[in-house]
Every structure is written in structure tokens, then in C-alpha cells.
Amino acid sequence: MIYYLARRTAHTLFVLLGVSILTFALIKLAPGDYFAEMRMNPQISPDTVASLRHSYGLDQSLPVTYLRWVRSILHGDLGFSFAYNSPVWPLLKVRAANTLFLTLTSLFCSWLLAIPIGIWAATQWGRWGEKACRAGTTLLLAVPDVLICLGLLAFALRTGWFPTGGMHSLGFDQMGLLVQFKDVVLHLALPVLALTAGLLPTLVRHVQSAVGEVLDSPYIQAARGHGIPRRRLLFHHALPAAANPLISLFGVSLGTLLSGSLLIEVIMSWPGLGPLLLEAILERDLYVVVATVLFSTVFLVAGNLLADVLLHWADPRIRVE
């Protein structure tokens, strides 16, 4: 187990290193940087721009900047944001927490829905329930996230039942704890709904096929022949056997959610990583882009690692190998 974990962690570090080099190289190759726009401004002398670039280390070559950046990372410093005029870490911390909050809630909600729906659809094999489920998931798959999001926003605008963006209402700090909770839940509802709607069809299909495959297997047929009640058959014999592909899917679904949440955060103005990354790209805020991308990768890789460890724990067959 320890050997396994060590190997996985080494692999993770390798991936992160590769990702950081990749993003760094891409952005360094870019024509123009944050200070390029300043050069157009007649009120700022070229000397000032040059000295600013020098003080931020932008005049150095790619390997030098990269090595300096790695050194500062090892000291726990993610660099400096030009646009916000502040270190990256405090900026990123808040945004990342918000994104994580949103995605984990959606992850929870979509699995909570997907597992019962998928199991139900698997038991309905060949009947109308399975067909309805298939049609529903196909349709939901075909509706793009943007449209779901805009539709939900239009709904919120029409009815006024939900706030149309952001994470808190004005005067959030003065509210009581219960009101604060209600406020956050209301703000959370639409983005979570949009994200869940995006992920749900894929999950339902996987749960359905995993459970359906197990239900078809000879030992379940045998158990059924022995007269084991349906409920016990399903929850005691079929589900644990179907868990493996679902656990690996868990890690993948985190990645899907992260990608999906970027656009949804921007549309619903949720203060997460998405809007931060978009602004940073438009402003050419080098270190913010690198840090955001790296952070999203850390989420994803951590999700996959967690799924692998869970799999290791849940399935004795993998431990033996």
C-alpha cells in the first residue's frame, strides 16, 4: 500500500511538473505581456516600463524565469499578480475555495441522484422505464451547458425566486447565521443545478451499465434461483460488485465538473477560479494564469488519486496484484 501510494505520488508530481513547464512555456512564448499595453501610454516613459519589467523579472529568459518560479513555489510563494497588485496566493485561496465548494456540492448532488436513477433504470431492463431513462439522458446530454445556464438565469429573472449571480447578497456580514446559510443556499442553487444537469446523464448511464452488467452475471442468476429477495440481491450482492467502475468514474467526474464549472461560474458570476482565469487571460497576468491552471490540475489529479486509493481499499483483487 505504501509502495503504491509513493509511486502514485511520484507520478502526480511528474504530471504537475510537466503541466507547469507547459503553461509557462506557452505563456512566455506569447507576444506581449502585461506591460506591453503600458508601452503605448505616452505618460509612462520606456525607462519606467523597462524597470518595471526588470523588477518583475519579465526580461529574463524562459528557463531562468521558470527556475526562479519553481524556487519561489518551493518557498510557498505562487508569484505576484500584476493586475491585482497583490501576491497570487491570497487571491487564489478564496477563489479556489469557492470553486471547490461549488464543484463538491454538485458532485455530491449528481451522485446522490445518479445512483438511485441508474440502479432503477438497470432493474427496468427492456421495459419502458429503461427507455425513458435512455431518452432523457440522451436529450440532457445534447443540451449544452451554456443553454442550461442561460435558461436557469432567465427563469430566475422572470420569477425572482433566485438571485441571479454572485455568492452572497449585499449586507451578508450583518445577517444572522441562519439567514446567511439560506442566502448561500439560494445563491448556490442555480449553478449547482446547471452543473448537476451537465454531469447527471453521463453518471446515470455508467451506473446503469455497471449495475446492469452485474445483474446479468451468472452468480446473480444463481442467487436469484436460490430465492434471495430482490432487495437483498440488489444491495447486498450486485452493488458492491458494480462499485469498481463507479469509483474510477468518481475521479473522472471531478475533472468534468471542473471544466464545466469554468463557464458556469463566468455566466452566473460565481466568484471562483473561472472568472479569475478569464480576467487573467485578458490582462495577460502571467502568474495568475499559471497558478490557476496548476491549481485546477491539482484538484483533478487529487480526485483521481483519491479514486485510485478508494479502489485499492474497496477491491481486494487489486491489492493482491
Added chain:
Amino acid sequence: MSWKFWIALLALALVHIVILAAGFIAPYDPIQQNRDFPFAPPMRLHFIDAQGNFHLRPFVYALEYHPEASAAVPYEEDRAQVLPLRFFVRTTAVFGESSPGGSLRLFGVDTPHRIFLLGTDDYGRDQFSRLLYGGQVSLFAGLLAAALSLGLGVLLGSVSGYYASWLDQLMMRGSEIFMALPWIYLLFAVRAFLPLHLGARQSFFLVVGVIGLTGWARPSRLVRGVVLSAKHRDYVLAAKGFGASDFHILRRHVLPETFSVVLTQAALLIPQYILAEVTFSFLGLGVSEPEPSWGNMLANMQKYYVLQSYWWMFAPGLALIPVFLFYYILSENFQRSAPSQQR
């Protein structure tokens, strides 16, 4: 292949033909503005007039604009002005139009009146025309990017699978890095280093390039897997024994095996890439105004007053649904016909 497959294929072909023929089917140029008709609602095609008489030739009523009215959509149908639909009309030249002599269009109404089948946007541009022209950008961006990705995937996958050298190691490790990144974040990171303000044509090819080149990892790995298993087949070994060149073996014996993987991947990747282009343009990182793309048309919806009052602006988003649906049906059928293949 089931009947659903053929219907989906036929429908997709139809959609693409209509979109390609936008220069003929759309009544107006996509960037032609009608400042007198901002946010005009879709016009209804009528067959029965106010007196209850039936007309074989469909007609619309002219729109009357009441800017002083407080309604969100200050337009009314003017029942006195009947505009019969004319077919195969030649448009008069408009300043800024791409074809200076005017062009032949499928339908239209007598000038100076205009027909807006799907309403107009804030500049009074015909949404129906923009939808068709925008489809050229969005749908073909997806197609081209998928072709690029798959081409790269077949090339890298077959070389690394067939030769299995340090190149193979490099490809596998590289693809791991690319697949470890959340996809949209990867796209954005790559987009970040490219220039932001570009002409329509340049930004189209830029977006296609970015989407296509960042998507090489998964197809490469899938193709590599097939090539790895194919190169130990007896007939490949036999061909090798007869002294066939590597290129010949790859082309004749190995690559045909990858065909079904490539087809399945294409049906999966194209909608994904269409969506990527829409996302880019929606966020202002792709094809920019005034050239239409389904993404930047939807971007209008980011203004709350548009979202609240002008439902016809949803059209490009709704148009995506059938396209995606057809592609999903295709990919499902491909997957079912190749059951051994991994996802």
C-alpha cells in the same frame, strides 16, 4: 446500423448543406444592420389574412415600431401592410456586403420592407441570417478541429505504437500531462498565450488550431492501443517476412484496423469541439463581432435585459441541441458496432 443511425446521418448532412448554402438561403447579409428595428420579434408566416381568405403564398405583416411604448417588445403587426413572400429574389447591393452586385436569395419580401423569421438583435441584424452564417463558423470549427486532432492522433499513435521506442515513451508521458489538465482549463491556458484581437478569419483558424492541437492525447492513445495489438497479427508478420516496408505495412495492414476507433472518436469529438468554439466565442476569446458565430450570438444573453425580454436570442443555443443529438446517436451506433473497443 439501425434506422436511427441513418436518420441522424441524413439529418446531419441536411443541416450542413443548409448551413453551407447560407449565402443563398439566408435572406440578408449577416452584418447588415437595420437600426430602425432593434430587437424585433420573429415574424409569423401567415396563410390566412384578416378577412379569412386563404393564400397559397405565405405572407407576413410589416412590423410597426413604437419606441415610446413601455412594453419590453414595442412592436406590433401592421395588419394593413401585407408583405407576400417572394422567392428567388435578387438583393440590392448594401454597403459593406461581401458581394457588391447584390446576390440571389431563396426568399425575401419587397424592399424597403424586411422579413425577420427569427427576429433581430440589438443592431437590427436578422437573426435567421446570422444563425445560418454563424453555423458555418461554429459547425465547421468543430469539424476542422476534430479532423486536426484525429489526424495528429493517427500520426502520433501509429508511429509510437508501431516503433515502440523512446518516442513511444515521450508520447505516453506527454499525453498523460495533457490529460491530467481539466480540458477547458487547458484550452484556456493555450488560448492565453495567443494574441487576443484578431480578424474574423484569423481568429477562426486560431480557435480551430488551439482546440485541435490540444485534443491530440486521447485519440493518440486509442490509436496506439489498436496499432500495438495489430502489429503482432500473423499477416503483419508475414508481410514483414516478405520484405514489405514499414510504411506499406502501416498503410495497408495496420491503419485500417484503427478505422472504427477513429470514426467513434470523430462522432464524440466533433460536438465537444463545436461546444468549445461556442464557449470561446461566448467568452470573447474566439470569433469576434460583427462576424457571427453561435457563441458570440449567445453572448448577447449575458446582458440581463436581453435574457429577460428577448427569447428569440436563444436560437443559436437551441440550434445546438439537434446537432448534438444527431452526433450522439451516431457515436452510440459506432460504439455498439465495435463492442470490443474501450471507451
